[in-house]
Amino acid sequence: MTPNIPIQVRKEESRERRRAAERWRKWIEHLRRQQQQERHRRRRWLIALLLAFLETKPVQMFFPVHFAEADPPRQKRQSQRSRKSDEETATPDTRSDDERRYLYDYSPRHGEEELEVYDGLTWNDIVAYNRVHRPWLFPAFTPIPGMPPRYATEQVHVWTLLFEMQYPHIRPDAIAALKLVVDSSAHAWIDACKAEQDGLSYKDLRRQCMRRTPDATLYEFPRAAARWREHQRCEAEERKKEIKETPDNGPRPPGFD
Numbered sequence: 001m002t003p004n005i006p007i008q009v010r011k012e013e014s015r016e017r018r019r020a021a022e023r024w025r026k027w028i029e030h031l032r033r034q035q036q037q038e039r040h041r042r043r044r045w046l047i048a049l050l051l052a053f054l055e056t057k058p059v060q061m062f063f064p065v066h067f068a069e070a071d072p073p074r075q076k077r078q079s080q081r082s083r084k085s086d087e088e089t090a091t092p093d094t095r096s097d098d099e100r101r102y103l104y105d106y107s108p109r110h111g112e113e114e115l116e117v118y119d120g121l122t123w124n125d126i127v128a129y130n131r132v133h134r135p136w137l138f139p140a141f142t143p144i145p146g147m148p149p150r151y152a153t154e155q156v157h158v159w160t161l162l163f164e165m166q167y168p169h170i171r172p173d174a175i176a177a178l179k180l181v182v183d184s185s186a187h188a189w190i191d192a193c194k195a196e197q198d199g200l201s202y203k204d205l206r207r208q209c210m211r212r213t214p215d216a217t218l219y220e221f222p223r224a225a226a227r228w229r230e231h232q233r234c235e236a237e238e239r240k241k242e243i244k245e246t247p248d249n250g251p252r253p254p255g256f257d
Contacts, residue, residue, distance in 0.1 A: 144180050148173040156181060158217050162206040171202060178205070182221040189225035198232070 131138055141155055150173045151161075158181060161174045175194050179187050193200045209220040 146176075147180055148176050151177045158182075158214050159210075162210060162217075165202050165205065175202070175205075182218055186221040186225040189228045190221075192228065198228075200228075 143152055144156075147156070150170070156177055158178070161178045161181075164170045164174045175190060179190055182190070189200075190205065192198060193202050193204050196202075204224075208224045209217055211217045211220055
């Protein structure tokens with residue numbers, strides 16, 4: 001019996017060490033979960049404070065943020081009238097089967113414009129029928145004077161212009177069309193980007209002004225032009241200071257004779 005006592009003691013000590021290690025591991029995991037929950041709570045509070053700060057008037061004056069509007073409330077369902085009253089007041093439906101079933105504001109998938117939809121009609125036929133009988137779905141196009149021929153036949157999109165600037169043979173027309181759709185205060189900056197002056201290039205038009213919506217993209221052009229003018233003014237002042245601090249017989253900064 002005596003030789004077995006140390007073995008039992010060692011086994012008991014080993015079990016105690018494993019239990020202590022398990023308790024330590026569980027405690028560490030508990031602390032990590034608490035820290036993660038605290039980080040999530042702080043993040044939610046920071047997001048709520050940031051949203052409340054962005055809605056204040058001083059911030060909206062300098063950094064306008066356009067939030068998506070909420071969906072309009074659903075109208076309450078009106079009580080159904082009796083079938084007899086409907087028969088007495090209903091007007092005769094003069095629409096054809098095609099008008100009742102297929103003339104909706106749906107668009108076909110790419111490549112399926114020529115597929116037959118119903119009774120020999122294709123999507124192109126339905127669009128042509130809509131142009132005749134539902135003209136409000138196709139607002140009249142107003143051409144912009146001076147628009148390059150490439151963009152003169154349809155409504156031009158600012159994202160399309162920014163995308164097509166990457167092609168050298170389209171870039172002059174895209175820049176000319178862009179100057180017609182943005183504010184005139186940004187024309188000088190656009191010309192500088194086109195001529196690649198002051199370290200600018202045509203890529204800066206997309207890099208500095210591309211936003212999530214077309215309206216926000218158009219709004220960003222005057223702001224980028226204002227930043228460029230302010231940068232030029234600061235550089236001019238720095239050069240004047242260097243001239244004043246430079247002796248008459250010393251080297252003069254570039255740009256001044």
